[in-house]
Amino acid sequence: MKFLTGAGLFCLLSNVVVIAGQELLKNGGFESLSDWQCWAPLQCFLTSDAYSGSHAVVASSRAESWQGPTQYITVNPGQRYNVSAYMKLLSDHIGENMEAYVDMEDQAGHHVYQTVATHGSAKTSDGWVFIQGSFTAPHTAVKTVRVAFDCGPSAHVLFAVDEASVTPLTGITNVTDAYLNNVIDRERKGDMHFNVKTASGVHMNDIKIHVLQKKKSFPFGSSFNAHKYNEGAANGKYRDFVNKHFNWVVPENALQWYDIEWTRGHMNYKLALDAIHGVKSHGIKVRGHNLVWSVEKYVQGWIKQLSPTELKTVVKHHIEETMNMTRGLLEHWDVNNEMLHGSWYQDRAGDPNYNLELFRIAHHADPSVKLFLNDYNVVAGSGFTNDYLAQAKKYKAANVGLGGMGVQCHFAEEIMPDASLVKERLDLLSTAGVPIWVTELDVVAVDENKRADLYEAALRALYGHPAVQGILFWGFWDQTHWRGPHAALAKGNNMELTAAGRRVLDLFENQWMTDETHVLSAVGNQFNVRGFHGDYEIHVLYQGRELPHLMQNITLYKGSDVTVSINVQNVV
Structure with a gap:
């Protein structure tokens, strides 16, 4: 829900050394102010407190957090670029x-802003820190591209920049559709070994074996609006869409603390619980999002009035109460949302390790639920990828019940997701040895067919990575989507599929499901079917007529093949 992100002159991405090419920035060492723009009221001046050389630049008198020294560059369509700098909070x-971002303006004057490199929760004691990240230029020509360095969310803080660099990114794997298809075949499928016996007089060309997948085991789902789901007949088509197309869901905001208890002592669990019971009655599994949220603007006013001691008591009670109310209903909980982007709870508690305590409280309250980190600009962009890896390793080592990493994938508007960069970031995060789930996926494009292309590219890159264990959209309907109708899979009161919705459902309900029929005379008495993991019905047909007594139900699990024995004797 947010800005998006992602190397320095030399950087290490997933054990691949990336060596930068020709420098695009002029005067990146800031030995003067030439070639850089500092738009009023921003004032830039040189300082001798430099990372290297004689000078660095200081940004002061900012009115907005996005203001900082900026420079226009020339890029090639579809080229990947590496952005880096040394920055210092003053x-x-x-x-x-502290971050670097790019502003890409298309020929129609539409701007896309993408955060590409970040150092989160900066302190003056950090001194000079190295930020690095990457972005892909649009595949169509752009009018202008601008690189800037800023610091936020506050505008008034001073910061310095030195050794800024933008170079073509080389040395990473070029991920093709063929590569992704091979990964999907290897990771998402298994073998069914068929042994078929026939009675004498039963001709093999009269027998067909129909292998029909009924349910996919791979988690595919979305956030959903609990109000709309619970409204019954008035929104039956919305509810039916959720029940029909998803096997995992998350009740969007309904479990967040500010929805449950906006006013102290006035609880509302019914909205979420009614929706959760509804989807579970259709065999759908549920994620919990979230117990607390570190970003200050999502903290209720009454909580901000609590003393550190009272805060800890109230937070502990809320976590224990909420997990007790949802006991047995949820598979996952996002414990403290977006800790790379906010630190309100630990700051108010006066304890830099307070977030670890929140995990301990939650794990003790319900050890059966998998507890997740959840953050953005870690895969769709890479500004926080390295920070997220370090965070996951810290929480895993602390033994606080960490069950997974949630990677929000809010891709930049109108820009094709880059499968090669997605792979590099997921490769890096997977070294933490923690399950990875895509918890909040969306793209934005005005044209429905382009939107379909963007969603397909994102899904193939994510489903085609072995570390990804589930994919959930963050909304699907034009009337409630947080990024608006240009991110939607369905539109209108009749839940009409957009071109993007048709493409997405074709992938998950057709291309990535198995439905095969084999004539025994063509394949023989022993043959194999490679199918996607999930639940199957095996139907036997003789001369076009099904033999119902021979129908079997099987489940194809990841990591194990299945043998199916069929004995065709009685065909009367």
Whole structure:
């Protein structure tokens, strides 16, 4: 829900050394202010406190957090670029992020802003820090591309920049559709070994074996609006869409603390619980999102009035109560949302390790639920990828019940997801040895067919990575989608599929499902079917007529093949 992200002159991505090419920035060492723009009221001046050389630049008198030294560059369509710099916070303010972003303007004057490199929760004591990330230029020509360095969310803080660099990114794997298809075949499928016996007089060309997948085991789902789901007949088509097309869901905001208890002591669990019971009655599994949210603007006013001691008591009670109310209903919980982008709870508690305590409280309250980290700009962009890896390793080593990493994938508007960069980021995150789930996927494009292309590219890159264990959209309907109708899979009161919706469902309900019929005379008494993991019905037909007594139900699991024995004797 947010800005998007992602190397320095030399950087290490997934054990691949990336060596930068020709430098695009002029005067990246800031030995003067030439070639850089500092738009009023921003003031830039040189300082001798440099990372290297004689000078660095200081940004002051900013009115907006996005203001900082900026420079226009020329890029090639579809080229990947590496962005890096050394940055230093000069005035302490809790929770600031130092970052580099690009502003790409198309020929129609539409701007796409993409955060590409970040150092989160900066402090003056950090000194000079290295930020690095990557972005892909649009495949169509752009009018202008601008690189800028800023610090936020506060505007008034001072920061310095030195050794800025933008270079073509080389040395990473070029991920093709063929590569992704091979991974999908290897990771998402298994073998069914068929042994068929026939009675004398039963001709093999009269027998057909129909292998029909009824349910996919891979988690595929979305957030959904609990109000709309619960409204019954008035929104029956919305509810039916959820029940029909998803096997995992998350009740969007309904389990978040500010929805449950906006006013202290006035609880509302019914909305979420009614929706959860509804989807579970259709065999759908549910994620919990979220117990607390570290970003300050999502913290209720009454909580902000609590003393550190009272805060800890109230938070502990909320976590224990909420997990007790949802006991046995949820598979996952996002414990403290977006900790790379906010630190309100640990700052107010005065304890830099307070977030670890929140995991301990939640794990003790319900050890059966898998507890997740959840953050953005870690796969769709890479500004926080390295920070997220370090965070996951820390929580895993602390033994606080970490069950997975949630990677929000909010891809930039109108820009094709880059499968090669997605792979590099997922490769890196997977080294933490923690399950990875795509918890919040969306793209944005005005044209429905382009949107379909963007969704397909994102899904193939994510489903085609072995570390990804589930994929959930963050919304699907034009009337409730947080990024608006140009991200939607369905539109209108009749839940009409958009071109993007048709493409997505074709992938998950057709291309990535198995439905095969084999004539025994063509394949023989022993043959194999390679199918997607999930639940199957095996139907036997003789001269076009099904033999119902021979129908079997089987489940194809990841990591194990299945043998199916069929004895065709009585065909009367």
